[in-house]
Amino acid sequence: MCTSEKWRLRHVLRLFALIILALPFCLQAEMNNNEVTWEEAASLKLSPTFKKNSERLLEIEQTLSQLPTPYMGVPTGSGGYLSDRADSPDTKIQINFQWDSEHLIDALALIPLRLYLGGEGELVNNAYWPGSIKIIAKQENSWVELARVVDSQKTFQGSLPELIRFTPIQTNQIRIVCTKLSKRVNEPDYRVSLSEIFVFSGQANIAPLASKISPNGRGVHRIFSVDHLTDLQTPLGLPELGPRTSDNLGVAYVLKEKSQQSAVPSKPIQCVITFEESLLLDAVRVDPVRIFKAGQAFPIRFSIELLDEEDQVIQTHDTYKSYRFRNPGLNPYIAYFNEAQVRSIRLNIFELSKPTFKSRPNILLSEMSPMLRGQPLSVPADLSRSTKTKPYTTELVDPKGFTLFWSLEGLYDGMTQSGSILSHRTWLEGLDQRQKLLEERLELTARQAGIAQSVRNSILSIIIFIALAAITTAIIAIIRSQLRTRQAIREERERIAMDLHDETGSNLAAIAQRAQLLIAKEKDHHKSNSLQAVLRLSKESTFGLREVLYASAPHIGRPQNILTYMQELAELILITPQFTFDSAEYDHSVGLSPKIRKDVMLFYKEALNNCQKHSSCNEVKVTLSNTMHQLQLSIQDNGTGLSQEALQEPSALRTLKQRAKHLKGSLDIQSSEPLGLRLILKIPL
Known part of the structure; x- marks a missing residue:
């Protein structure tokens, strides 16, 4: 191989090694900045679509961090509605809402059921969720279709709500028609189940105001009845837009009377919120806490009173004054009233709960707030008329062992344990947006994986191509060098053959000719025999030279007839x-x-x-x-x-x-x- 070819081959191999070694360094900064694999880093450099999708995914993550986060632990709440058994998936299950007067309705939300089903041994999300949902409303004497959701099987198994928006309609009757029913494994019958239904007129949830709620089939379980469809007790709870920004979680009352076995105080514990001015409201919301379990230490028997300017009771919600209230889980308790001008709200607690067997009876509340048409109200207020309680920084800790701070002021700061209070519709719209963003993220992630795989294959193909090109170049250079070497050897062989033919061949011919002349003149028998030997040797050498020349340089040597040559050679040797x-x-x-x-x-x-x-x-x-x-x-x-x-x-x-x-x-x-x-x-x- 000549010097120029060696130089060229060396530079080709160096270029290939440089490309291979430079690739990781080009991608290292991108990998360190974004914590991505080398395929993703290369895709960010080479694919505009991948970069655009990555930016969109970052936007999705930022938006998700600002949206309500649904509770996905053990289901809380009071249950829901479970329809009668149906023999066919095409059976129509209808749920009717009827009000005494017309309302302007523009949206409806359905929340799936989350529960443990017998025999399956694990939590089931979206239990018995229908494949087709149609919303119709009665207008004058006819039914008008408002919206239809077909094949609404949820992508995410998280029992997130289905928020259905439609053109606002003035009506006093609405009907939800469910078909394409589902069933569980190893069950012969089909059903529909829902945990909660919200019917919105603007921001207000008017479902609890319905005078009549009737499905076309009765529920078969006590905890799965139509009564639970509008009690606001969803299995998701109502976690707000968290996390909480204040260390003060709310109020804590610990009963320190002599008999710790009794959870009934000698006189009711009162939480009183007095507003600076009279306030128009129609509901009061009381939020539980979640420390070791959801709804821990919520009042068992209580009543809520609305007071006027003269501190007289206007309305009372005393459903659970005599009856014991079950654990609400994460769901706030909402007491509904007729709209009234209120100066104070008073929560009377008649019986406390014991979160554990050995603990003292106590009450833990995260927030108490007034509401109007589903919207929480935030106005200045005073809590000094409440039963006095000392701030607690001991005895009450979270599951990780961190001390929690509780004081009366935390009961009315607009912050639940899960963050700021949202209206029901805002909460549902946030969860609906969350589901759409999660679906978009899932789709974009799949696309990104495909693009990264494609870029990876392309880069590997380019590396393999460059490697093959380098190897091919090296092989071609070696072959060309060998061909040149062979050509040089052939030319040198031909030159030597030509020299032998011209010099040695002519000399041997001259020797043979001189020997023949001497044999003809020589009389001495002994000398004549010697000259005959010289003649034979010269002829034999001439024959051999011809064969060598023909073998090494065929176009210079002259081929001899092999039979004649063999006969003549035998006559010379034998x-x-x-x-x-x-x-x-x-x-x-x-x-x-x-x-x-x-x-x-x-x-x-x-x-x-x-x-x-x-x-x-x-x-x-x-x-x-x-x-x-x-x-x-x-x-x-x-x-x-x-x-x-x-x-x-x-x-x-x-x-x-x-x-x-x-x-x-x-x-x-x-x-x-x-x-x-x-x-x-x-x-x-």
């Missing part, structure tokens, strides 16, 4: 023995390559010399034959031959054996004393 040559089965149309011809003649010459020098024979028979695939040469003498022991020696006929091996042929030696020796050489063509 002085004493008689010579017979049989070529009857030799086909001249089957040519021999110069290399094979040269090696065959060298073998033939060596064998004749052995006959002349060592065999003591007086007769030599040579037979030459060929086919399209094989050349056979047989040389037989009637000399002394060789014993079997002599033939087994490594040195016996070693040169002939090596010649046969070099020709990739076979050599058969037949000999027995004193019957002569026969050599049979077979060469594949």
Whole structure:
């Protein structure tokens, strides 16, 4: 390989190594900044679509952090509605809402049920969720379709709400029609289940105000009845827009009376919120806390009173004054009233709860707030008229062991344990947006994976292509170098052959001519024999030179007729023995390559010399034959031959054996004393 080719090949290999080594460094900064794999870092560099999708995913993550987060632990709340069994998925399950007066309705929200089903042993999300939902409303004397959700099987198994918006309509009756019912594994019957239904007139949820709620089938379980469809007790709870920004979680009352076994205080504990000015409201919301379990230490028996300017009771909500209230879980308790101008709200607690068997009876409340048409109200207020309680920073800790701070001021700061209070519609719209963003994120993530895989395959293909190109370049350079070397050797061989032909050939011819002249003039028999030997040697050398020239430089040497050459060579070498040559089965149309011809003649010459020098024979028979695939040469003498022991020696006929091996042929030696020796050489063509 010449210097320029070595330089070129070296630079190609260096360029390939530089590309391979530079690729990780080009991507390292991107990988460190974004904490991504090298495929993703390369995609950010090479694919505008991947970069755009990545930016969109970041926007989605930022938006999700600002949206309400649904509670996904053990289901809380009072249950929901479970329809009667149906034999067919096409059975229509209808739920009717009817009000005493017309309302302007513009949206409806359905929340799936989350529950443990017998035999399955694990929490089931979206239990018995219908595949088709149609909303119709009665207007005058006809039913009008407002919206339809078909094949609404949820992508995310999180029981997130289905918020259905439609053109506002003035009506006093609305109907939800569910078809394409579902069933559980190993169950023969189909059902529909819902945990809560919200019907919105603007921001106000008017579902609890309905005078009649009637499905076309009765619920079959006490905890799965139509009564629970509008009690605002969802299995998601109502976590707000968290996390909470204040350390003050709310109020804590611990009963420290003599009898700790009784959870009934000697006089009711009161939480009183007095507003600076009269306030129009229609509901009061009381939020539980979640420390070791949802709804821990919520009042068991209580009442809520609305007071006027003169501190007189206007309305009272005393449903659970005599009856015990079950754990609300994460759901706030909302007491509904007729709209009224209120100056104060008073929560009377008649019985406390014991969160654990050994703990003292206590009350933990996160927030108490007034509401109007589903919207929380935030106005200045005073809590000094409440039952006094000392701020607690001990005894009450969260599951991780951190101390929680509780004080009366925290009961009215607009912050629940899960964050700021939202209206029901805002909360549902946030969850609806969350679901859409989660679905978009899932789709974009799948696209990003496909793009990254495509970029990875492309980069690997380019690397493989460059590697193959470098290897091919190296191979081509090596082959070209070898071809140049062979060409140089061929040219040098031809030059030497030409010199031998011109110099040595002419000299041998001159020697033979001079020997013939001297033989003709010489009278001395002894000198004449010597000159005859010189003549034979010169002719033999001339024949050999011609074969060498033909083998090494065919277009310079002149090919000789192989039969004539073999006969003449035998006459020159064999002085004493008689010579017979049989070529009857030799086909001249089957040519021999110069290399094979040269090696065959060298073998033939060596064998004749052995006959002349060592065999003591007086007769030599040579037979030459060929086919399209094989050349056979047989040389037989009637000399002394060789014993079997002599033939087994490594040195016996070693040169002939090596010649046969070099020709990739076979050599058969037949000999027995004193019957002569026969050599049979077979060469594949």
